[in-house]
Amino acid sequence: MVASGAFAPGHVGELTQIVPFEMVDAALESTTTGPTRVRELPSRVVVYLLIAAALFAELGYTQVWARMVSGLDGLTVANPGSSALAQARRRVGPTPLRELFGLLAGPVTGATRWRGLLVCAIDGTSMSVPNSDPNRGAFYRLHSGDLDSGYLMIRLVTVVACGTRTVIDAVFGSFGVSEIAYAPRLFASLREGMVVLADRNFAVAALIGAIAETKADLLIRGKAGHTMPMIERLSDGSWLSVKGPVVVRVIDAEIVVDTGGAARTVRYRLLTTLTDYRRYPAMELVRLYHQRWEIETAYAELKSSMLGGRVLRARTPAGVEQEVYALLIAYQALRIAIADATLTDPGVTPLRGSFGIAVNTARDQLVHAAGVVAGTSIDLVGKIGAAVLAELLPPRRSRQCPRVVKRALSKHRAKGALDRTNYSSVSISISLCELPGLTSTMAP
Known part of the structure; x- marks a missing residue:
């Protein structure tokens, strides 16, 4: 079943159950001023068009529309051209999409917790946008030596729940x-009740102080070579120091990765506000920090599985904002569908659900206009969840992956002797580093 009349094309297949009509209408009502009227392309339908376009990043809006109506046999639906669809998108604007994302954002049921704390990560990434005149006035082109990137770029920064990769909040x-x-x-x-993981770029006194004011705890990698005063040495080998106005616990660890042919040793310094070493053991915190990479995987799903490495469509700043929020809404809906499905099997975590399978199944359901309205009995799995559960990913392999530029500004600069091979690790050992001879520089 779909909506009636001019609203019939407004759906995203089975994902409509996660982003229902009432939610979209609420987002529109809270951001629309003045009287509204039912058009050939109602605003609700346009919102669903934008979300559907995030699932079909390789297609123009007219082809996305064709897929939305292909399963509506026997119904009279509009046949707008590209100009009409462009006018409708401008009429709706980005604000309802931002409001709708706010309604969907957040951790979901079953999100992973460590010792009672919701494990989250914060980090940023970049996306390319068309090099149009309006965009040039608002966005930035990356420079590297004498080279400029071919496209303008935006920066996206998010907070992600590591256990489910759902987005808690985003800014760009x-x-x-x-x-x-x-x-x-x-x-x-x-x-x-949260513990926020972040890389060295966030090890800034002002940011640590601001995070601490929210009452959330943090676990951040310290910057190499940065000296810190010692307040007190703890019996587990960690020690207390200060970062700006905040007392932090410092954990120095050495991680050795053996790939069979060679071993690589890395030294980590972690800063955390979890100062109780008995309740929060240092060795567990070192292992927990590895969860930070879940946000990198989330960005890979957004930029590779959904966008396919493509440039965004919009040629105006307002259009870019609208498109990014639509992309985040579609991503969040897919992640919720995966999390809901894995709730039915306590032995399966959401991270074993294939995002690629979820995307492709959601596309099929949209084309068939299937599962738009939930049945009388609640089904947490649905077609998307069933497809995900049928082909679960294997447990995470232990690998050492080089951190290299995947798409360089110049193909010539990308060449060289740099080893880009991913190696399976035979073993990983972690040891806490002792600090012999270090004396207290501040009173306890």
Whole structure:
């Protein structure tokens, strides 16, 4: 079943149960001023068109529309051209999409917790946008030596729940603004009962102080070579120090990865506000920090599985904002579908659900206009969940992956002797580093 009349094309297949008509209408009503009227392309339908376009990043909007109506045999539906669809998207604007994402954002039931704390990560990434005149006035082109990137770029910074890879909050804008400058706009979504993981770029006193004010705890990798005063040495080998106004616990660890042919040793310094070493053992915190990479996988799903490495469509800043929010909504809906399905099997975590299978199944359901309205009995799995559960990913393999540029500005600079091979690790050993001879520089 679909909606009636002019609203019939407004759906995203089975994902409509996660982004239902009432939710879209609520987002539109809260952001629309003045009287509204039913058009040939109602605003609700346009919102679903934008979300559907995020599932078909390789297609133009007219072809996306064709897929939305292909399963509506026997119903009279509009046949708009590209110009009419463009006018409808401009009429709706980005604000309802931003409101709709706010309604969907957040951790879901079954999100992973460590010692009672919701494990989250914060980090940034970039996406390319068309090099149009309006976009040039708002966005930034990456420079490297004498080379410029072919496209303008935006920076996206998010907070992600590591256990499910659902997005808790997001902010984006010009790539010319650093992720450190964007990050404080996300802190309103942090609260007590969370532990936030971040890389070395976030090991800034002002950010650590701002996160601590939210009552959330943090686990951040320290910057190499940065000296810190010791307040007190703890019996597990960690020690207390200060970062700005915050007392932090410092954990120095050495990680050795053996790939069979060679071993690689890396030294880590972690800073955390979890100062109780008995309740939060240092060795567990070192292992927990590895969860930070879940946000990198989330970005890979957004940029590779959904966008396929493509440039965004929109040629205006308002259109870019609208498109990014639609992409986040579609991603969040897919992640919720995966999490709901894995809830039915306590032995399966959401991270073993294939995002690629979920995307492809959601596309099929949209084309057939299937599962738009839930039946009388609640089914947490659905077709998308059933497809995911039928082909679960194997447990995570232990690998050592080089951190290299995947798409360089120049193919010539990309060449060289750099080893880009992913090696399976035979064993990984972690040891806490002792600090012999280190004396207290501050009173306890």
